[in-house]
Amino acid sequence: MAVFGVDYAWGRPGAAALKRAGAKFACRYLSHDTTGKNLTRAEADELSGAGIWLVVVWEDSARRPLAGRSAGAADARDATAQARACGMPDDRPIYFAADWDASPAQQDEINAYLDGAASVLGRDRVGLYAGHGPVKRAFDAKKITYGWQTYAWSGGRWDARAQLQQYSNDHTINGVGVDYDRAVSSDYGQWRVGVSPEGEDDMPDYVSVGTDTEQRLSPGTWTNVTWDHEYADPRHQHYDPGGPSLLTGSARYSLTVAATVTGVPAGTLIQARAVEVEMKDTSRYEVGPVQDFLSVGERTNLVYGLPADTVRAGHRVRFQLIQHGTAPATVTDGSAKLFFWR
Incomplete structure (x- = not known):
């Protein structure tokens, strides 16, 4: 079974557009380019938070592998530094591009280049x-x-040994030129920020929930958002329909939440966080990253993203909001998507 993905250079389709197009992974560049071709940490965070896997390829120039072993070692060192800065785990591979119709007579130079890369990365x-x-x-x-x-x-x-196939060029997603790829192996070099895949799973499982029930948001109090619609829960990890819990541990996960808050005056601070509560005693919990938002007036839309975290066994993930106004406000609607893997 093939997994659909894309590769692109200078443009940025954005995570939402990639997901609408059905892309499960994005292959992105590392290089010495300074004009915007390369993967950035911000982009890696965005894609990871949306549940899209990343693959990286080094391409400084089309025929760079003809420069031999020393070039391969130098490129591998630079590629490793760039990939690490983007959050790639140290056990994930890096592809190196030979982007021309290379002849058999040129293979010795290509192989020497690959030997140089292996001297840095490991074969x-x-x-x-x-x-x-x-x-x-x-x-x-x-x-x-x-x-x-x-x-x-x-x-x-x-x-048949190639894990990835670029099978069609010159397509467009959200106004950005992309090529179409497919993964034909469960491990094709994919990763998310701080996360490597495990076992034979080429994609994580997920929980998708929502709410359109108004919920009171008292000033100065952290409040659990309750979810009353369950759109997807393939492994029954939510286990709390109509309640606040999103995932039962243990698992690694990424979380994206969109919510609408009304009744908070413009300029007022609204904060969001994920918490991991103990199942046996929900008064005991661990707090995840807090993200700040400023109300824009009567209706404020916010998006909270947590690219990678781990919830321990015996704990559940919940999402909370607090508003620092002087009067009660309302959460009118929201949705949450949580990807998890073990």
Whole structure:
């Protein structure tokens, strides 16, 4: 079963548009470019928080692998530093691009480049993006563990060892040019900020809930938001229909919540946080990151994002709001999506 994803360079379709398009992962660049081509930490946080996996590829110039072993080592060091700054775990691979119709006579230089990358990363973290010939020859020579093959220069042939396939170019999502990719293996080098996949799961499970019931938000008091609509809960991890709990631990998770608050004067501070409460005693809890919002008037829409966290066994995740006005306010509606993996 293939998993649909995209790759893109300078444009940014945005997490919401990617999810509407059905993309489960995004392949993004690392390089020495300074004009906006590269993945940033802010983008990695946004995509991770929306449940989209990331894959990274180093491409400084199309034929850079012809520069040999020393170039591969230098690029791997720079790629590692950039990927780490974006939140990539140290056990995830990096693809290196050979973005031309490389001939068999050029394979020795490509392999030497890959040897240089392996001297920094370890062979198990080295991947190659290229057409069929270079990918096949690199796999045959045991120079790579991961392959991302483009249909270009491949003549309709696919190497079965390649975990990723770029199968169609020149599409548009939210006004941004993208290429279409598919993952044909459960492990194709994907990660989220601070999170590596586990086992055979290529995507996490999820809980999706909402509310359209008005809820009182007293001033100066942290208040649980209660969810009365359950849209999806494949593994029954919510276990609290009509209540505040979103997930039962233990699990790693990412959380996105959108909510609307009315009755708070413009300029008033509204704060949001995730908490992990003990199941046996809900008065005992651990507080997650607090995010601040300023009311814009009668109706304030806010979006809270937590890219990665871990809830222990015997605990449940809840979402809370507080408003610092002088009179009660109202939560009129909201939705929460929580991705989790074990």
